[in-house]
Amino acid sequence: MVYLMIKELSPCADEVIIVTSSLMKDMNSRTDMYRANAIRVLCRITDGTLLTQIERYLKQAIVDKNPVVASAALVSGIHLLQTNPEIVKRWSNEVQEAVQSRAALVQFHALALLHQIRQNDRLAVSKLVTSLTKGTVRSPLAQCLLIRYTSQVIRESGVNTQSGDRPFYDYLEGCLRHKAEMVIFEAARAITELSGVTTRELTPAITVLQLFLSSSKPVLRFAAVRTLNKVAMSHPMAVTNCNIDMESLISDQNRSIATLAITTLLKTGNESSVDRLMKQITNFMSDIADEFKIVVVEAIRSLCLKFPLKYRSLMNFLSNILREEGGFEYKKAIVDSIVILIRDIPDAKESGLLHLCEFIEDCEFTYLSTQILHFLGNEGPKTSDPSKYIRYIYNRVILENATVRASAVSTLAKFGAMIDSLKPRIFILLRRCLFDNDDEVRDRATLYLNTLGGDGSVVETDKDVKEFLFGSLDIPLTNMETSLKNYIQNPSEEPFEINSVPREVKSQPLAEKKAPGKKPTGLGTPLTGPTPVGDTYERLLSSIPEFASFGKLFKSSGPVELTEAETEYAVNVIKHIFDRHVVFQYNCSNTIPEQLLENVFVIVDASEAEEFSEVGSKPLKTLPYDTPGQTFVAFEKPEGFPSVGKFSNVLRFAVKEVDPSTGEAEDDGVEDEYQLEDFEVVAADYMVKVGVSNFRNAWESMGPDFERIDEYGLGPRESLAESVNAVISLLGMQPCEGTEVVPSNSRSHSCLLSGVYIGNVKVLVRLSFGIDASKEVAMKLAVRSEDENVSDAIHVIVAGG
């Protein structure tokens, strides 16, 4: 008992010298229990210096014959590894010996400790796993651990194991037949979580899980259903065999199991079973709690998007449950689902809008009513007969509270603005709103009446007026608020100018960023994390006025690192290619907490890229610690021509010292610069990877008019695969029909590539490779495209590369 008390109080080592000395005596006592507990307590309260003194005893304890003592020492080692890793690593020999121990749990603990010690050494872990999978593992817990480590090894070993089975997969499959249920389940779960797993590999795991589904123990059923639910997200076809068992689980006593079963069935169901499922779900919904209901609603939404033809029954279901009792979150989820269905399935629009109108007739949540009214305003005018919605909207003006009334007035006005034939009637209704009790309602009614031309004439509403009333505000609201506050505090003669509100969102100050840091943020936010993709780049670039005139974005490359890892400032560049311009976006990140960078921009030396001329740049105003920012430089280049060149870069900024405790910066900054690595614009940047499904057809239809064929000798190379990959990456085109995989030991290979070149020219390439005994590679290149210049250009690229 005393041991428990000491552990609870856990004083630090310098206060309890008496306790520690008596504990050390206990460690050598004859009663094993005392030894075990003394070890555990000591390791809890010890620090580095004391640890070296007792290290000898601990090492002896690990290999002690008594399993209790050994386990105690090993578990303490696992805990100590967090604080004093170097000391614990010295014990690896003893731990290795303990792994071979006969006692089941000692092996378990020793395996855990050994893995933790060798965690960073991939090879050592892999050796450990290999030796143990062939040896005997005595306890089910140790088996589970081994399965977890095996899946880690599998994950790290092969990203491209196209040939044959993965290593250790047989071991995992063997574990599926173990005696202990925890091992079977752990193995099944590990198999389902393998990346890129095929249906053939999944089948034995799913069979086992199916057996668990009909077990009498709720724990097994729950575990099986949860895993199948996860699998259904990526491989719904594999789970369909279990559908029948899962349908019986819908009426399970444990509601969590029932909900998981329903959501899985919704993911794996096919069109014919949808009706049957809907019937069962209606009975089920009344039994379960709100949080489960939300899960089911979301699953139904994804089901409807998968089977758009079934929208009628699913929409009826959603509107039925909308009418029943429920909390705010639940109703919001249903409304969101209906809105998404209306947006994505055009046929469902009319019935969906009607359902929503019926709902707002007695909706108790103001927020939802306003949302629906706003949505009605956007979608209603586009339907075939908008006037039938006006009754519902006008009823809101009469019957509801002030917020809803104001929102209804806006919606009425939108209808009036969009549909000129309804204007006179809308104006009559709006005029009645002028006598409302509430200020906001009267203000809005007056505004709309005056701007939309309240004289009742049926004229086309002016475009500007529409934009003014109903256009979206693309200025961030926080900036607007700050500007307005400043304006009020410093009254000036000029009226407030909305264009003076800065459009950039300021990064949050340091104090707000105290996230509950479980992971160390020493290196700052990784730049690869939140990088936007594809059309978000386009939006980003078009929101910057200087670049808006460049036209359509052709291609954005991936980020190219310009700094080493773990330097003070991390910078990578993304190359955006337009028709006549190239914009380099530098993503910068500051990893020094004591510095704040201002006015950051990049000086680009384009002396080795003659065809480019600098046209503009956009500096980054501030770059605080741990917040990534972007700065841009734009170049002009001759149109349609794949100019290449090398660019060297220097980062220039003003640095201010920051006090890390308060987060405030000093006033004056020092100019500084930081050298970045060079990068190139290559021909592959001008090519977008676009695959074709049937290369032969595309090749024939392209025609030989602009075909160019030539042969090249690539010189001695490592292997055929390596030269194939080199050419593919040089051209930057998409390999079709799996032709990028070169079978090992083959002497020749054919590769089919396709892509779209700048200027939207489709290009198809046929490559034939041959390698002879002296490792010399010869290549024949046939190019077909819609433009002969492009075909020539491809050859120039290959010749130069």
Add this chain to the structure above:
Amino acid sequence: METCPSVKNILLLDSEGKRIAVKYYSDDWPTNNAKEAFEKAVFNKTQKTNARTEAEITMLENNILVYKFVQDLYFYVTGGEDENEIILAAVLQGFFDAVGILLRGNVDKREALENLDLILLCIDEIVDGGIILETDANSIATKVASNSVDAGAPLSEQTISQALATAREHLARSLLK
């Protein structure tokens, strides 16, 4: 991720949701208030279910909760949402059976409170700092019995007089019921 299977907490509550013996091994509930709020949430979620014959399972706030009830005692074991549920169930079963052995079959609130030291030792012998030490009920009970100060010898080596005393106790209690 590839860590040892670990337990976040072990709870023993009474039939009104108040704690009898609890031990937390994770930092998810830093203050005492957070801990009590968690216990309340757990109790509210599970009190209506029937977990007397088989261990039941549910999820709460991204944690897996395995539980079993007997008389007026409610046993709970919590783990993270990625944990192997069957391992947690094994821990729960070990805890449950060990308490049964230690309380000599009378598993109810009064016995538990009278032998609180045994229960605390029992919890300590099952999980150490989150890592599972033992799941076999017999070994746990043996360790606890040999550790506790009042029972100087393991249960299996009780002398005749002690056995008689135990029998007398049992008889009295069953008459009082």
